[in-house]
Amino acid sequence: MNRDAIGVFDSGMGGLTAVKVLNQIMPHENIIYFGDTARIPYGTRSRQTIQRYTQEDVAFLRKHPVKMIIAACGTVSSMLGTDSPVNDMPFTGVVYPAAHTACESTKNGRVGIIGTPATVASGSYENAIHSIDPNVDVTAMACPLFVHLVEYGYTDPDDKITRLAAEEYLEPIRDAGVDTLILGCTHYPVIAPVIGEIMGEGVKLISASEAAANYAKRLLEENDLLTDSTEKGRNTYYVSDSVSMFRANAKHFLADAVNGQVFSSRI
Ligand code: DGL
Numbered sequence: 001m002n003r004d005a006i007g008v009f010d011s012g013m014g015g016l017t018a019v020k021v022l023n024q025i026m027p028h029e030n031i032i033y034f035g036d037t038a039r040i041p042y043g044t045r046s047r048q049t050i051q052r053y054t055q056e057d058v059a060f061l062r063k064h065p066v067k068m069i070i071a072a073c074g075t076v077s078s079m080l081g082t083d084s085p086v087n088d089m090p091f092t093g094v095v096y097p098a099a100h101t102a103c104e105s106t107k108n109g110r111v112g113i114i115g116t117p118a119t120v121a122s123g124s125y126e127n128a129i130h131s132i133d134p135n136v137d138v139t140a141m142a143c144p145l146f147v148h149l150v151e152y153g154y155t156d157p158d159d160k161i162t163r164l165a166a167e168e169y170l171e172p173i174r175d176a177g178v179d180t181l182i183l184g185c186t187h188y189p190v191i192a193p194v195i196g197e198i199m200g201e202g203v204k205l206i207s208a209s210e211a212a213a214n215y216a217k218r219l220l221e222e223n224d225l226l227t228d229s230t231e232k233g234r235n236t237y238y239v240s241d242s243v244s245m246f247r248a249n250a251k252h253f254l255a256d257a258v259n260g261q262v263f264s265s266r267i
Contacts (some may be wrong), residue, residue, distance in 0.1 A: 001192055001226045005021025005030040005236070007066035009057040011149055012040035013246065014186035014209075015072030016253035017095075019235065021213035023259075026226070031260075032064045036267070038076050038240035041147050043075040043185070050079045051119060058085045060238070060267045064155075064246050067225050068092075071218050074185040075116045078124035090160045090219040094208035097215035098182050098257065099128035102206050103136060106180040112173035112203075113140040114195075115184030116147060139176035143169040143185075150187040155252045157193040166191070182206045190252050235260030240267055 005024040006022060009183045012035050019031055034057055036042075042050050054076045061069055069088040071077050077093025102111045109219060113125045113206050119140040129136050149155070154162045181203055183189055187209045196205055220226050227233070235258075239246045243262045250258045 002067045002226045003030070003229055004065040004067035005008060005032040006220075007032050007034075007061035007064065007069040007220070008072050009036070009061055009069070010073040010186055011035070011042040011075065011250060012037050012147070012169070012199060013250055013253050014147070016250055017186050017189040017207065017209035018070060018072035018213045019256050021210045022216065023233070023235070025213060026220075028126065028227050028229045030227070031233065031235045032061060032066055033235065033237045034267075035062050035237065035239045035246065037242070037246060040151060041116065042073065043118045043147060044144060045118065047079050047118070050075060054079065057267050060265070062086070067219060068216065072186050072212060074119045078115070078119040078122040087191055090223055090225070092212055092215050094186060095128050095184075097122045097211035098184065098206055098208035099125055101130060101211040102180050102182050103129060103132045104266055105204050105206060106136060108177070108179045109135055110137045110139070110176060110180075111136060111176040112145050112176060112178035112181040113184050114169065114173065114181065114188065115140070117142040117144050119184055120265040125182055137176075139173050139178060141169055141173055146191065147185065147187045150190045150252070151249065153249050153252060155190050157197070159194075162191055162241040163194055163221070165257045166194050166198050170195065174199060178203060180204050180206060182208060184208050237262040238265045239263075240259060240265065
């Protein structure tokens with residue numbers, strides 16, 4: 001049992017889709033979130049740069065009382081592979097939990113993956129899926145515009161620009177006949193309604209954020225680190241850019257107003 005917070009980070013606000021699920025499944029846990037909004041996007045940068053940013057993000061969270069860390073970012077998780085940036089507390093990225101969930105979900109053995117250019121180029125989800133089931137057929141597609149569209153609030157299910165981009169990006173995945181699609185970037189659950197509509201009812205969408213949040217709960221249970229508090233947990237947010245921009249857009253990710261204090265912080 002441990003009352004320290006769960007540390008969560010992302011390049012921006014995408015990781016809030018994991019925070020939303022963490023709040024639902026572990027309502028008594030405190031969460032400390034870091035969004036590197038001044039340096040987003042990570043997904044179009046080099047592996048070396050993303051790894052350096054990751055180390056800095058983890059070091060920032062470790063200045064606070066955290067008992068585990070979640071890299072709630074598909075791009076960061078993809079650059080880490082099976083390496084953990086911490087060795088004295090539980091850690092998870094989003095790739096392996098999502099790959100497991102997708103392998104459990106697919107019936108026809110065809111899985112689609114969408115993510116940032118860095119994520120897709122790394123082959124991370126594909127490798128993770130094939131380490132679980134080498135027979136699964138994978139079709140991956142980078143969707144570079146999605147992060148920007150979501151981060152700046154083009155999230156309405158009827159938004160014409162987002163729909164057009166989604167139709168273009170998803171065409172090869174639809175043609176591949178997948179029955180399961182991993183939303184491999186934590187920004188994407190925000191536009192899941194558009195993605196789901198284009199893919200059709202027969203395709204199950206797997207949110208990497210949700211899969212990672214569920215896995216984080218399991219890790220805390222296994223390590224006997226769940227809080228014993230019975231009070232509602234507290235969320236505290238740190239961003240490297242403007243607090244007001246974060247406040248304005250975070251509601252799209254949390255599906256609610258920001259439920260905690262927000263600070264601007266240089267790392
Ligand atoms: N949420 C990040 C991810 O899951 C966004 C990546 C970016 O910053 O480009 O990949």
